Amino acid sequence: MEFNKAKNSVELLPEGKFEFWRYLLLIIIIVGVTLVAQAIFLVLASLLEGTMDFNNFPPMTLLCVTMLPFAALLVFLAPGIRLLHQQSIISIFTQTPTFDWILLIKSGIIWFVLSGLADIIVSIMQPGNYVLSFSLFPFLPFMLLALILIAFQITAEEVLFRSYLLHGLTRLFRYRWLGIVLQAILFGVLHGANPEVTSYGLLTTMPFYIGIGLLLGWLSFKSKGLEIALGLHFANNFYATSMVTFSESAIPSPAIFTITNYQPEMGLVAFVIMAIIFTIIISKAIKNF
Numbered sequence: 001m002e003f004n005k006a007k008n009s010v011e012l013l014p015e016g017k018f019e020f021w022r023y024l025l026l027i028i029i030i031v032g033v034t035l036v037a038q039a040i041f042l043v044l045a046s047l048l049e050g051t052m053d054f055n056n057f058p059p060m061t062l063l064c065v066t067m068l069p070f071a072a073l074l075v076f077l078a079p080g081i082r083l084l085h086q087q088s089i090i091s092i093f094t095q096t097p098t099f100d101w102i103l104l105i106k107s108g109i110i111w112f113v114l115s116g117l118a119d120i121i122v123s124i125m126q127p128g129n130y131v132l133s134f135s136l137f138p139f140l141p142f143m144l145l146a147l148i149l150i151a152f153q154i155t156a157e158e159v160l161f162r163s164y165l166l167h168g169l170t171r172l173f174r175y176r177w178l179g180i181v182l183q184a185i186l187f188g189v190l191h192g193a194n195p196e197v198t199s200y201g202l203l204t205t206m207p208f209y210i211g212i213g214l215l216l217g218w219l220s221f222k223s224k225g226l227e228i229a230l231g232l233h234f235a236n237n238f239y240a241t242s243m244v245t246f247s248e249s250a251i252p253s254p255a256i257f258t259i260t261n262y263q264p265e266m267g268l269v270a271f272v273i274m275a276i277i278f279t280i281i282i283s284k285a286i287k288n289f
Helices: 008-012 020-049 059-084 089-093 101-125 136-173 176-190 195-200 202-223 227-242 264-283
Strands: 130-132 244-246 257-259
Touching: 020 059, 059 089, 059 136, 089 136, 101 130, 101 227, 101 264, 136 176, 136 202, 136 227, 176 202, 195 202, 202 227, 202 264, 227 244
Parallel strands: 244 257
Antiparallel strands: 130 257
16 A cells, blocks of 8 residues: 555655555654653653652752653664665755755744743733743753753654654645644644643633644745654743743743733734744745745
């Protein structure tokens, strides 16, 4: 069964071998590797901290346990695509001749600035809800480690969802919009176990995760690469770790500000506005966007 016999959108995708068994085998491998890695890091953290209670781990330990499995995933995913699908490494990240690092940096800066502006506006609308919680000595080592681990995390997620699954689902269903929607739903499901989902409910949190999956998927198809998605995703996660946090955050961090009463509905509205502004700005940086 070949996935690369489709028309239209599929003709724009990387070349390689895309029989169903290749997808099935690699997905089984990366799921297995990720689960084993999670178990190993959890056991090591439990031995280090003297407790099996995930919720009682200090922030840096929790950061490692949460993020390091993504490094293991990436180590097997990218070479797996190269070997099993005989797809070039560069085409995993971009369908243009070279990877555009400048576009990645621009994307990250724009999203980081928009995130800051959004929080400034919300803090004005909600006086007293943003509390300064900055402490230099917990902040610096945590953020240095977060810089590295978030880079592994977002790269693994973007390669998996906005390259491998997006392209595979588009080959399977022959419509890029269906590939974009399905990978976004899967991206949302992956985040379903996050603490904020449990605290605030699916209806108020899933729209954000699926929404950002849709945005990143669409931008990746339009720009023919992962540069914009990588920059935006890194800026989003690092901003949420370093600048503003809240008690139910997926990864508690010594951020500069803490929101005492987080309102996911307000966050969703801010995201939609930011997404529109971001798309308008970033489209100016790409020809034929």
